[in-house]
Amino acid sequence: MKLIINGRLSINDVAMAARGEATLEIASECLQKIKLSRDVVESIVKEKRAVYGITTGFGKFSDVSISESDSKKLQKNLILSHACGVGDPFAPEIVRAMLILRINALVIGNSGVALSTLKMMCDMFNNDVIPVVPSKGSLGASGDLAPLSHMVVPMFGIGEVYYKGERMAADIALKKAGLTPIELTAKEGLALINGTQAMGSIASLAVTDAINLLKAADITAAMTIEALRGITDAYDHRVHLVRNQVGQMKAASNLRRLLSGSERVTRQGQLRIQDPYTLRCIPQVHGAAKDAVGYITGVVGNEINAVTDNPLIFPDKGDTISGGNFHGQYLSSVMDFLAISLSSIAGISERRTERLVNPQLSNNSLPAFLVKNGGLNSGFMIPQYVAAALVSENKVLSHPASVDSITSSANQEDYVSMGMTAARKARQVVDNLTNILGIELYAACQAIELGEGKLSPVCEAVFKLVRSKVDFIAEDRYMSPDIAACAALIRGGEVVNVSESIVGKLD
Known part of the structure; x- marks a missing residue:
C-alpha cells in the first residue's frame, strides 16, 4: 500500500502502515x-x-545568540546531545509510526523543514531503515526530545538502525540502502524533535489495539455466558435504553447478536433468578470502556494531525511564534484513561475465568479447574493465577502519570506531562489484557466442551477457530503455548473477524 502524507491521517492509516507493507509519499499539495x-x-x-531555536540556543540557553556560520552545527549538536535515551528499544512498528507522524506534522507547513530532509525520512521508511530508539527518557515536554533525537541521528549516519529486520550501524545500513547521510540547516533539528510523535505513535497503536480488544472482550464474555448458561434477560435492550449510556447499549446489543440462536443460554427463573455481576453487568462495565475509548480515539486522532513543534511559522504574514504545542498533556491524560479503562475490562474478564474454574461459582455445573480426574490433574488452576497476576500488574500500571511533573532545563521547562510514561504504561496494559482475554477464551472453550447444547452460530465459529489451534485438555500438559495461541487469535483480529463475518460489524 502507499500512504500519502498530507496532514490528515487517520489512526487506522498510521497503524496499517506501521504494521504492514507500505511506502510513504508526501502529498503534492503540501510541497x-x-x-x-x-x-x-x-x-x-x-x-x-533573534528567534528561538533558529538564531538562539535552546531551553535555558534561549538567550544565547547563534551566528549564521554556526547554525548547522547548532542543529547537529542539538540532535547528538539529546539522543541520550536509555532502556530497551521500541518495537520497530512504534518507530515506523514515529516517522509517519513526524513527517505528517512537518508537511503541514508551519515548521520550516527543508523538503530534502522530509524526503530522507520517507526514503528511510520506504527502504526499511528503521532507527533503534531507546524507550525511556522523555518527559513529554518539550515533546519527546530524546526518542525523536534517536529517530533523527541515523540520518547523519550515526547510531543504529534495523535494516530489513537486522540491527546494524546506521552508516552501514544507509550505504546498503543507497542513501546518503544529510546535514541539517537552521531550525531543522529542533523541528524534527520538538513534538509529541513518540508518545503519539504508541497511542495510535494502543488505540487501534484497544478497539479490537473491546470487541474481543464482548466475544469472550459471550463464550463464558454460553459455558455458564447465563441469563440473557439482563441484555434486553429496554434495560439499557433507560440507562441512557451509549457504550452500554452497544455492549448489550453485541451480546444479543453474539448469543442469538444459542440453546445453552437461559432466561431468568429457568435455572436461577439472576446472574452475578460478572455476567449480568457486562454491558455496564464493557460499555464504560467503549465510551472512554471513543473519547480517547478523538483526542489521539486530533493529535496525530497536529503541528506540535516550537517555534511555529506562519508564512502568510512571515510570523514566528513561540508557544507550547509540544506539551503532551492531552496524550498523557488519555493514555492514563486508556490504562484505567482497559484494566477494568481485564478485571472483569479474570473474574469470569475464576467463575469457570471454581465449582462453587459455577453451581457445580463444571468440574473443578475444568479437568477430569482433578488432583492428579491441575487443569486450569494456574492459568487463572496468571490472569490474576496480570490484573494485579494492571492496577499498578493504572496509577496516573499525567498528574506528575519534574522540572527541567534549569526550571525553564517547569511543568511537564510525563506523557511517554503514560503511553508506555497503557501499551503494557493492552498487552496484559490481550493475554487475560486469551486465558478466558481458552477456559471458556474447555468449559463449553464439558457441557452440552447447541451454541450460537458465532460462538460455534469462535469455538472451532480456537480448536483449530488448541486442543481440549484431557490431562495436564504444557499450557503456555496454548495461552499464547489464544492470545494471538485475539491480537491478530481473527476472533473478531470470524464473529463479524456472521453478525456484521460489532460496536
Missing part, C-alpha cells in the same frame, strides 16, 4: 507550504533576527 515555511526560516537567518 508549496513546505517551501514557504522554509523561506521564512532562511530570511530570519539572513536578517539575523
